[in-house]
Amino acid sequence: MRLPLWRLRQNQELDEEIQAHLREAIRERVESGESEAEAERAVLREFGNVELVKEVTREMWGWTAVDSWVRDLCFGFRQLRRNLGFTAAAVLTLALGIGVNTAIFSYSYADGLLFRPLAVREPERLVTPFHITKDGDNYSSFSLPDYRDFREQNIVLSGLAAYSDFEASIGESESRERLPAAIVSGNYFDVLGIEPVQGRFFLPEEDHVEGTHPVTVISYGLWRRMFQGDPHVVGQKAASPAIPLRKACSDASFWWPHRWHSA
Amino acid sequence: MPVKKPYQNRIELVQGTLDLLILQTLRLGPLHGYGIVGAIRARSNELLQIETGSLYPALHRLERQGWIAAEWQTSERRQRVRVYRLTPSGKKQLVFQRDRWEKFSEAMTSILNPASEEGPA
Secondary structure, eight states: OOOOHHHHHHHHHHHHHHHHHHHHHHHHHHHTTOOHHHHHHHHHHHHOOHHHHHHHHHHHHTOHHHHHHHHHHHHHHHHHHHOHHHHHHHHHHHHHHHHHHHHHHHHSHIIIIIISOOSSSOGGGOOOOOEEOTTSOEEOOOOHHHHHHHHHHOOSSSOOOOEEEEEEEESSSTTOEEEEEEEEOTTHHHHHTOOEEESOOOOGGGGTSTTSOOEEEEEHHHHHHHHTTOGGGTTSEEOOSSOOEEEEEESSSOOOTTOOOOO | OOOOHHHHHHHHHHHHHHHHHHHHHHHTOOEEHHHHHHHHHHHTTTOOOOOHHHHHHHHHHHHHHTSEEEEEEEOTTSOEEEEEEEOHHHHHHHHHHHHHHHHHHHHHHHHHSOOSSOOOO
């Protein structure tokens, strides 16, 4: 294992220091009459295990732990290289797991809903009411009459809007598509504080009688994609056998805070 | 892996006193490793023979603590030797350890030579 330069030097200096000590001890013994061989033996015996001393000192410096981890790491890599089949299986499994997690968190609900602020005026003040029964069940679905009652008697929230998801057929004959849609209360966009890009949202009188004044708001993304951003589309009657609709247009590809889709 | 246990035990037992001996020895002037061993032997009237195997780990440990500092010098015989000297913080540490040693010594004395009060039989 290759050591960094300064550590090599540190080890070398330790060697040199100990060698110098041994030499001097030998010299002293020789001067007082022993033979070189005898002196050397005696000195080494007295000193103890030279390598052991060096190791104890090096250990005290504290790099032995790092060294042993690095060595283990290298061993691990060598083992992986030798068992390519196993390595491939492990790498693929990890890649799959990591990839799936990344995808989920990049492209889906999490990203749109959790990590980006809602494209409404004051997202931190947006709440969903829940209905909690005596048994402890809770629902976030309400009937229309209930909603109307709540709205009339509401003194807590600045506004109460309702929505109901469905799938709509949008588009002219060949380019017709099934898209996620929702029926919303007339005050939906007011409560959320969104301004339309083109056209207008709903007028108060349109909300009063059921079945009259159907108005469609399409997302900006859909507007560009299906109608090429043609401003004349706004305000027209939509040719849809399901529900005759008028169109208006809202900004942000994300005009629908409770559900995120790339339109 | 080499057998380290017995070695470490020996160092630990003497560690406190060895540190004190080294610091005190260097107070009287800088020395290299071999010189320290000789000085301790001489000043203790040949009573204390430092195990050289414990000396170098101790020296490097004290150096790491910043109580002694080392530099390479050339001896009269034109050899490179690593000479250690006491640092200011080392001087403080010496005072502290001497104090502790004296307390310890007093304690030992009073245990080994109990006063003339009657102890429990």
